[in-house]
Amino acid sequence: MEDLKIEFPALNKQIYLNTASSGLMSRSLLDWRRAHDEDYLNKGVDFVKRQRIPEDARESVARLFFANSTETALIPNFSFGFNSVIDGLSKGQKVLLLEDDYPSLRWPVETRDFDICYASIDEKLEDNILRAVEKHKPDIFMFSIVQWLSGIKIDFKFLKELKSKYPDVLLIADGTQYMGTEPFNFEYSAIDVIGASCYKWLCAGFGNGFMLIKEAVQDRIFPKTIGFNSADTFESAPSNTRFIKHFEPGHLDSLAFGSLDQAIKKTERIGIENISETNKMLTLRASQGLNEKELLAPGLLSRENFSSIINFKGDQKLYQKLMTQNVMCSLRGGGIRVSFNYYNTRDEVDQLLALIN
Numbered sequence: 001m002e003d004l005k006i007e008f009p010a011l012n013k014q015i016y017l018n019t020a021s022s023g024l025m026s027r028s029l030l031d032w033r034r035a036h037d038e039d040y041l042n043k044g045v046d047f048v049k050r051q052r053i054p055e056d057a058r059e060s061v062a063r064l065f066f067a068n069s070t071e072t073a074l075i076p077n078f079s080f081g082f083n084s085v086i087d088g089l090s091k092g093q094k095v096l097l098l099e100d101d102y103p104s105l106r107w108p109v110e111t112r113d114f115d116i117c118y119a120s121i122d123e124k125l126e127d128n129i130l131r132a133v134e135k136h137k138p139d140i141f142m143f144s145i146v147q148w149l150s151g152i153k154i155d156f157k158f159l160k161e162l163k164s165k166y167p168d169v170l171l172i173a174d175g176t177q178y179m180g181t182e183p184f185n186f187e188y189s190a191i192d193v194i195g196a197s198c199y200k201w202l203c204a205g206f207g208n209g210f211m212l213i214k215e216a217v218q219d220r221i222f223p224k225t226i227g228f229n230s231a232d233t234f235e236s237a238p239s240n241t242r243f244i245k246h247f248e249p250g251h252l253d254s255l256a257f258g259s260l261d262q263a264i265k266k267t268e269r270i271g272i273e274n275i276s277e278t279n280k281m282l283t284l285r286a287s288q289g290l291n292e293k294e295l296l297a298p299g300l301l302s303r304e305n306f307s308s309i310i311n312f313k314g315d316q317k318l319y320q321k322l323m324t325q326n327v328m329c330s331l332r333g334g335g336i337r338v339s340f341n342y343y344n345t346r347d348e349v350d351q352l353l354a355l356i357n
Contacts, residue, residue: 081247084223092113151308179202
């Protein structure tokens with residue numbers, strides 16, 4: 001097992017419980033990025049090599065999340081990919097959103113020509129969604145798998161049941177606060193479209209992300225984005241553009257997507273199952289300790305599914321105390337948000353709990 005404090009030097013200076021804001025940079029990724037740019041500096045642009053790097057990243061994304069390469073688009077961030085998807089949807093459709101979901105998911109929908117309805121987010125999330133679907137009969141349900149404020153994670157079994165009961169409802173998900181925290185099988189899941197930025201849990205740095213769009217629903221989306229990089233050859237016509245390439249209209253950043261490829265390969269070396277077990281152990285330990293201090297919202301621990309994010313009761317004073325003690329966290333939603341990744345430890349959880357009176 002590698003020494004994580006060598007691989008992630010930032011761990012030597014702080015207790016980093018803020019992956020929900022941004023994952024850490026690894027030393028091995030920095031080494032790869034330096035070699036990439038030194039090659040560019042000393043040899044100039046090798047377009048064959050530059051084009052191969054993103055294709056390696058596409059294959060890595062598809063492999064890790066059990067998708068086909070024809071379903072996998074490389075994007076600079078979730079917001080770009082999501083806007084491209086919804087611009088390709090027929091206008092006037094009824095869309096179900098979650099109240100207080102992440103703005104990058106809500107705003108693009110709320111500012112376009114859709115008929116919008118909402119479900120509330122609390123410990124009875126799935127019941128709220130089911131009632132909203134039964135009442136409003138939406139064409140599309142758009143949601144974050146993990147809520148950025150509370151850390152509530154949607155139940156995948158529920159999504160399967162929902163899809164079975166309402167097979168024509170298109171399920172579009174933001175996986176930015178989820179992908180990389182545990183195994184995920186896109187082919188098996190009920191989700192039709194999922195996108196993610198990868199600077200958080202995959203620790204891939206900024207400027208890279210992906211959209212996974214099942215082939216079975218690609219005929220319901222008509223993306224308008226296009227550029228010459230979407231073409232297969234110099235002789236291609238715009239009408240020849242393959243569906244997934246509409247999301248890649250310009251030259252792809254080999255540094256950014258090479259970083260994603262390296263980050264996924266690191267995840268595979270560690271083992272996504274090992275990462276998941278560590279995350280769950282740390283989150284459960286912290287949740288139990290915070291619950292004993294009566295700092296968790298009632299009902300959250302009763303949920304079978306939980307994420308790597310916890311939001312507990314705390315004010316500006318407590319937040320400043322934690323930051324002064326080099327515990328990196330965030331003020332979110334009227335509380336303090338902490339998040340745990342595989343590079344965190346039991347001792348760090350215990351130090352957090354000890355600092356909270």
